[in-house]
Amino acid sequence: MKFSGKAHKFGADVDTDAIIPARYLNTFDPAELARHCMEDADAEFPNKVKAGDIIVADKNFGCGSSREHAPIAIKGAGVSCVIASSFARIFYRNSINIGLPILECEEAVDAIKEGDQIEADLETGKIRIQGNEQEYQAIPFPEFMQGIMAKGGLINYVKNKTT
Amino acid sequence: MGMTISQKILAYHAGLDFVEAGELINCKLDIVLGNDVTAPVAISEFNKLGLSEVFDQEKIVLVPDHFTPNKDIKSAEQCKIVRDFAKAYKIKHYFEIGQMGIEHCLLPEQGLVLPGDLIIGADSHTCTYGALGAFATGVGSTDMAAGMATGEAWFKVPESIKFIYYGKLPPWVGGKDLILHTIGDIGVDGARYMSMEFTGEVIKNLSIDNRFTMANMAIEAGGKNGIIEADEISLDYVNKRARRDYKLFQSDADASYYELREYDVSKLEPVVAFPHLPENARPVSEAVDISLDQVVIGSCTNGRIEDLAVAASLMKGKRVHPEIRTIILPGTQQIYLEAMQKGYIQTFIEAGAVVSTPTCGPCLGGHMGILAKGERALATTNRNFVGRMGHPQSEVYLSSPAVAAASAIKGKITPPWEI
Numbered sequence: 001m002k003f004s005g006k007a008h009k010f011g012a013d014v015d016t017d018a019i020i021p022a023r024y025l026n027t028f029d030p031a032e033l034a035r036h037c038m039e040d041a042d043a044e045f046p047n048k049v050k051a052g053d054i055i056v057a058d059k060n061f062g063c064g065s066s067r068e069h070a071p072i073a074i075k076g077a078g079v080s081c082v083i084a085s086s087f088a089r090i091f092y093r094n095s096i097n098i099g100l101p102i103l104e105c106e107e108a109v110d111a112i113k114e115g116d117q118i119e120a121d122l123e124t125g126k127i128r129i130q131g132n133e134q135e136y137q138a139i140p141f142p143e144f145m146q147g148i149m150a151k152g153g154l155i156n157y158v159k160n161k162t163t
Numbered sequence: 164m165g166m167t168i169s170q171k172i173l174a175y176h177a178g179l180d181f182v183e184a185g186e187l188i189n190c191k192l193d194i195v196l197g198n199d200v201t202a203p204v205a206i207s208e209f210n211k212l213g214l215s216e217v218f219d220q221e222k223i224v225l226v227p228d229h230f231t232p233n234k235d236i237k238s239a240e241q242c243k244i245v246r247d248f249a250k251a252y253k254i255k256h257y258f259e260i261g262q263m264g265i266e267h268c269l270l271p272e273q274g275l276v277l278p279g280d281l282i283i284g285a286d287s288h289t290c291t292y293g294a295l296g297a298f299a300t301g302v303g304s305t306d307m308a309a310g311m312a313t314g315e316a317w318f319k320v321p322e323s324i325k326f327i328y329y330g331k332l333p334p335w336v337g338g339k340d341l342i343l344h345t346i347g348d349i350g351v352d353g354a355r356y357m358s359m360e361f362t363g364e365v366i367k368n369l370s371i372d373n374r375f376t377m378a379n380m381a382i383e384a385g386g387k388n389g390i391i392e393a394d395e396i397s398l399d400y401v402n403k404r405a406r407r408d409y410k411l412f413q414s415d416a417d418a419s420y421y422e423l424r425e426y427d428v429s430k431l432e433p434v435v436a437f438p439h440l441p442e443n444a445r446p447v448s449e450a451v452d453i454s455l456d457q458v459v460i461g462s463c464t465n466g467r468i469e470d471l472a473v474a475a476s477l478m479k480g481k482r483v484h485p486e487i488r489t490i491i492l493p494g495t496q497q498i499y500l501e502a503m504q505k506g507y508i509q510t511f512i513e514a515g516a517v518v519s520t521p522t523c524g525p526c527l528g529g530h531m532g533i534l535a536k537g538e539r540a541l542a543t544t545n546r547n548f549v550g551r552m553g554h555p556q557s558e559v560y561l562s563s564p565a566v567a568a569a570s571a572i573k574g575k576i577t578p579p580w581e582i
Contacts, residue, residue: 153305
């Protein structure tokens with residue numbers, strides 16, 4: 001899976017309340033959650049994000065609650081991939097389970113600026129910034145985890161394997 | 164080489180004699196938990212599998228506690244999904260309004276979680292049950308769905324950090340202060356992916372309610388679980404409630420730890436965490452005179468009987484400040500009843516506080532005490548992120564029930580000894 005999109009940059013410790021505030025958790029409809037995605041970190045984000053765009057963030061992205069609504073909102077907003085210096089544990093697991101591609105690479109995050117055009121390859125873990133020769137290397141996921149993300153999440157992956 | 168208590172519990176549930184940090188293993192689960200926010204998503208995923216039954220009707224626990232009693236139509240629809248599922252799949256431990264409580268106060272109280280258990284819950288504060296010597300960790304809804312279907316989950320065996328607390332706890336300092344101080348020391352990702360093992364003479368003498376508070380906030384340091392070995396204090400609590408056998412585990416003397424951290428608690432003051440991260444922990448003396456609009460005492464962190472006892476001891480015969488909205492949320496119906504029998508509820512009402520039915524409510528900005536733009540609250544809850552209790556431009560400070568009660572009376576952040 002290869003992605004190409006514009007970077008939206010965020011700082012450290014972006015929590016799940018910032019990704020999708022609890023006041024919207026009375027539904028799990030992806031389109032409705034997407035309308036409030038990242039709203040408490042950047043109120044304009046739901047209006048400016050375009051299909052294929054990439055979220056780039058500093059350490060501990062997705063800390064806090066276990067709400068799967070957080071990666072669902074990001075995926076629903078059309079974000080193709082999240083690149084962070086590190087991810088909080090439950091968010092990491094949830095992203096894989098619902099099929100939101102993520103990559104961990106501190107060097108790439110340090111180099112990427114807001115609005116940069118990014119190319120990322122889930123299979124190889126390679127990340128490039130358009131107009132920049134440098135290539136950044138995230139640790140690629142094992143094949144079965146890539147398979148889960150490619151199939152759109154754990155449940156589809158399990159169903160696909162058993163049928 | 165020996166194993167930590169966390170590794171031993173995981174190994175036992177994987178049917179292995181030995182596991183080491185970093186290993187990927189598949190484990191059998193004792194309890195799978197969900198609430199009215201996370202269970203509807205899990206049920207929707209579970210339904211895609213087309214199964215006619217869950218793995219075990221007695222090992223799934225469903226508690227509608229976040230937006231209940233139903234705060235609006237959408238929340239009512241979500242609760243109905245959970246209720247209908249519980250009925251259709253004959254889930255034994257579904258707790259309807261009237262029996263329910265805040266999940267992490269309720270499950271230990273009902274004897275549903277026991278030492279040595281392996282528990283996953285679609286709620287990040289599932290780590291609370293580590294106070295009983297169980298391995299309990301928060302997961303998302305898809306993991307919950309897979310858990311309900313198979314009774315299993317895969318885990319990466321975590322590294323452990325051993326926290327050793329020694330010295331004599333000063334008056335008004337308890338579990339909440341210890342854990343806020345610890346998070347202040349290591350940061351909100353200081354134990355990311357790791358197990359936090361709480362030990363030392365201070366923990367040995369700490370009451371069960373204070374232990375729940377500590378294990379509860381392991382997630383606030385990024386921890387996978389928080390854990391305290393079972394001893395006389397926890398077994399006294401457990402044995403009154405357990406309706407099945409349980410198994411005790413201890414860390415080996417030669418277990419390997421990522422890190423050891425020691426704290427002399429003798430000079431510790433009550434701790435207040437400033438907005439907007441739990442790691443912004445400072446002694447209460449550095450927080451005095453910060454004015455407040457609201458005080459909240461309750462939550463899965465501090466909604467137990469001992470928490471209410473401390474608050475009542477300070478509020479007895481006093482009035483809360485006329486410009487402060489003081490909201491008290493007992494964690495379960497049983498805690499509510501006990502607080503009533505002991506006169507705490509009367510104390511709170513006479514002091515001018517409101518007492519709510521058990522709910523997560525304001526802790527996550529759901530209902531029952533939402534903040535307006537520019538307002539400030541002191542809460543005994545667990546998170547003070549931007550917008551956590553309401554408007555993105557409101558502020559939450561975190562503290563123990565003692566500091567919260569004293570502050571409600573004075574109308575500003577106040578050390579308990581000033582009352």
